[in-house]
Amino acid sequence: MSTTNNGFVKGLLVPGLPQPLLAPEQNAGWSELRRAFAAAREEIVACKPDLLLIYSVMWPSIIGHQIQSHPTPTWVHVDELFHELGSMPYQFRIDTEFSEGYRDAARDRGLTASCVAYHGFPIDTGSIVALKLLNPDNAIPASIVSSNIYADRAETAVLGKAAADALATQGKRAVAIVVSTLSNRLFTDFIEPEADRIHSQKDDEWNRKMLEFLAEGRLEDVAQLSRNIHEQVRVKKVVNFKPMWWLSAAMGAHNNYQGKVYAYEALYGTGGAVVSLNPVEQGVGDKEFDEDDVDFWQGDRSVLNTEESTTSSMRLSPGPNEPEGKPS
Amino acid sequence: MSNSGQIVAGLLAPHPPHLVYGESPPQNEPKAECGWENLRWGYERMRADIEALDYDVIVILSPHWQTYIGTHLLGVPQFKSLSVDPIFPDLFRFHYDLSVDTELAQAIHDEGARSGLVMKMMTNPDFRVDYGTIVSCHLTRPQWDRPIVALSSCRANSYYSTEVMQEQAMELGRATRRAIEASGKRAILLASNSLSHRHFTSSSDIPEDMSQEHVTNHNQYLWDMEMIRKMKAGRTREMIDVMPEFTDHTVSETDAGSFTWMLSALDFPSYPAEVYTYGTVIGTGNAVASWIPSKDMRP
Numbered sequence: 265m266s267t268t269n270n271g272f273v274k275g276l277l278v279p280g281l282p283q284p285l286l287a288p289e290q291n292a293g294w295s296e297l298r299r300a301f302a303a304a305r306e307e308i309v310a311c312k313p314d315l316l317l318i319y320s321v322m323w324p325s326i327i328g329h330q331i332q333s334h335p336t337p338t339w340v341h342v343d344e345l346f347h348e349l350g351s352m353p354y355q356f357r358i359d360t361e362f363s364e365g366y367r368d369a370a371r372d373r374g375l376t377a378s379c380v381a382y383h384g385f386p387i388d389t390g391s392i393v394a395l396k397l398l399n400p401d402n403a404i405p406a407s408i409v410s411s412n413i414y415a416d417r418a419e420t421a422v423l424g425k426a427a428a429d430a431l432a433t434q435g436k437r438a439v440a441i442v443v444s445t446l447s448n449r450l451f452t453d454f455i456e457p458e459a460d461r462i463h464s465q466k467d468d469e470w471n472r473k474m475l476e477f478l479a480e481g482r483l484e485d486v487a488q489l490s491r492n493i494h495e496q497v498r499v500k501k502v503v504n505f506k507p508m509w510w511l512s513a514a515m516g517a518h519n520n521y522q523g524k525v526y527a528y529e530a531l532y533g534t535g536g537a538v539v540s541l542n543p544v545e546q547g548v549g550d551k552e553f554d555e556d557d558v559d560f561w562q563g564d565r566s567v568l569n570t571e572e573s574t575t576s577s578m579r580l581s582p583g584p585n586e587p588e589g590k591p592s
Numbered sequence: 593m594s595n596s597g598q599i600v601a602g603l604l605a606p607h608p609p610h611l612v613y614g615e616s617p618p619q620n621e622p623k624a625e626c627g628w629e630n631l632r633w634g635y636e637r638m639r640a641d642i643e644a645l646d647y648d649v650i651v652i653l654s655p656h657w658q659t660y661i662g663t664h665l666l667g668v669p670q671f672k673s674l675s676v677d678p679i680f681p682d683l684f685r686f687h688y689d690l691s692v693d694t695e696l697a698q699a700i701h702d703e704g705a706r707s708g709l710v711m712k713m714m715t716n717p718d719f720r721v722d723y724g725t726i727v728s729c730h731l732t733r734p735q736w737d738r739p740i741v742a743l744s745s746c747r748a749n750s751y752y753s754t755e756v757m758q759e760q761a762m763e764l765g766r767a768t769r770r771a772i773e774a775s776g777k778r779a780i781l782l783a784s785n786s787l788s789h790r791h792f793t794s795s796s797d798i799p800e801d802m803s804q805e806h807v808t809n810h811n812q813y814l815w816d817m818e819m820i821r822k823m824k825a826g827r828t829r830e831m832i833d834v835m836p837e838f839t840d841h842t843v844s845e846t847d848a849g850s851f852t853w854m855l856s857a858l859d860f861p862s863y864p865a866e867v868y869t870y871g872t873v874i875g876t877g878n879a880v881a882s883w884i885p886s887k888d889m890r891p
């Protein structure tokens with residue numbers, strides 16, 4: 265039986281590019297990833313969760329954090345880059361109650377958060393790939409949360425903790441699914457599928473180091489390395505490499521996990537891996553973590569306006585009678 | 593060129609969905625009381641200016657069709673669907689029905705490929721046209737009675753640098769010009785981008801509450817004004833020169849390459865732009881402007 269951490273019975277890391285869903289037969293590595301999705305699905309089914317919660321780096325948001333809450337989002341999706349691989353018709357089953365609870369929990373921790381429940385809202389390729397391969401029959405309801413382009417570590421960690429709050433409030437057990445590649449540098453020219461490989465040796469070495477840690481269950485160690493990972497192997501589209509911050513804050517910021525790497529393969533130059541993390545009583549032990557543990561989001565800090573600001577969200581430090589780390 | 597095709601106008605035509613929401617056309621599900629009038633009225637003045645130009649086709653490069661491998665072009669003659677803005681789904685759920693000049697799209701594709709650019713035709717009929725294309729085209733030509741050619745934004749700015757992005761965008765601009773000239777068609781070009789692009793990260797309860805609207809910060813505003821001064825002075829090559837700093841300092845949507853592409857296609861006008869308006873949308877800076885070669889009255 266699996267132990268739960270913060271209501272999470274399991275964490276998964278999966279890549280969001282569409283090749284394993286739409287064209288696994290074109291490349292041995294892509295079909296290996298497809299098999300890894302299937303193995304991860306078996307793990308999910310075995311632990312009988314109430315909910316799959318997806319954090320996708322391929323869903324960027326700007327106005328705070330968005331959470332999908334349409335009960336049955338339905339569409340025929342086409343990837344904006346790999347449109348030639350074909351269309352992705354989908355209908356998903358969303359746990360609206362959880363999505364709304366997650367929004368409320370996020371707001372309680374000081375975040376801007378909203379639900380989206382509009383017909384035709386564009387669900388990102390990565391979330392579609394994950395749900396179609398991990399939950400093809402919609403047996404388990406899902407929820408999806410966006411990745412804010414301006415959010416950095418503190419805000420992302422608080423967002424992770426809010427997910428655990430919502431699970432606790434509703435008494436639900438969830439599998440956390442992070443949709444992200446490891447290194448994310450694509451080839452910038454079209455390649456023949458059989459020519460796929462990790463874009464550079466440096467990317468490959470970093471990917472293998474991350475996977476070595478994850479295989480040992482060292483989730484928080486990887487999370488603590490996020491800034492280095494961003495610097496070394498991420499194309500700078502957003503402020504930082506955040507998915508491991510979200511996952512460790514949601515599941516528990518420590519190294520007490522049992523990790524399994526199902527596959528690691530190239531996806532058009534990027535590093536795609538399917539990894540599962542199961543909470544256990546004891547792992548490799550905690551290291552000395554440099555990064556703060558943050559419970560509440562107090563807003564952007566304006567480093568330009570050093571004079572007293574008009575809004576509480578602009579303050580550089582807590583007010584005089586206010587305990588550190590609490591919302592006003 | 594032997595054929596009489598030409599670019600009859602290049603427009604800076606940004607795509608905040610708020611402007612369509614403010615106008616409340618029948619295609620858009622959400623309706624507004626009002627909002628962002630200075631920008632919407634600027635678009636009205638732009639429309640009046642280009643009305644007399646007698647153009648056949650609108651060619652647009654949008655930052656919201658993001659391709660990390662090359663430049664893609666819509667290659668299906670007709671698209672009809674619902675566009676829902678991923679950031680502002682409460683404001684923009686637009687039923688579009690548009691036609692594509694696939695012949696000109698293919699010609700631009702071929703010219704670009706001949707120049708060594710990575711080019712790709714998009715031929716999947718289920719593809720959803722990006723909301724940047726739809727907003728800018730609607731605000732430029734609400735009648736939707738002209739075919740469009742839509743180009744994606746190659747994200748070379750992220751993968752390499754603004755300098756590399758600009759080299760590619762300028763080559764693409766030259767290829768676009770050659771293809772239009774050979775086509776015999778009269779085209780207007782839309783650079784669908786904001787200037788400074790730092791958004792607010794929260795929104796007001798009433799989206800069209802204009803008491804909440806202002807530029808995110810003063811340095812973004814100063815940069816926007818510097819760029820507009822150059823536009824009004826016809827110093828477009830200088831704009832290319834400062835684009836790396838401008839794009840970096842204002843996290844500008846010029847990273848998409850649309851502005852650089854359009855200026856290059858016009859061969860870097862040295863006559864003044866007509867700047868119809870400048871205004872902000874959730875903190876980002878937006879100018880509506882035109883370069884119309886036939887209005888260049890210099891001897």
Ligand SMILES: [Fe+2]
Pocket residue numbers: 607655656724845
């Ligand atoms: Fe935009």
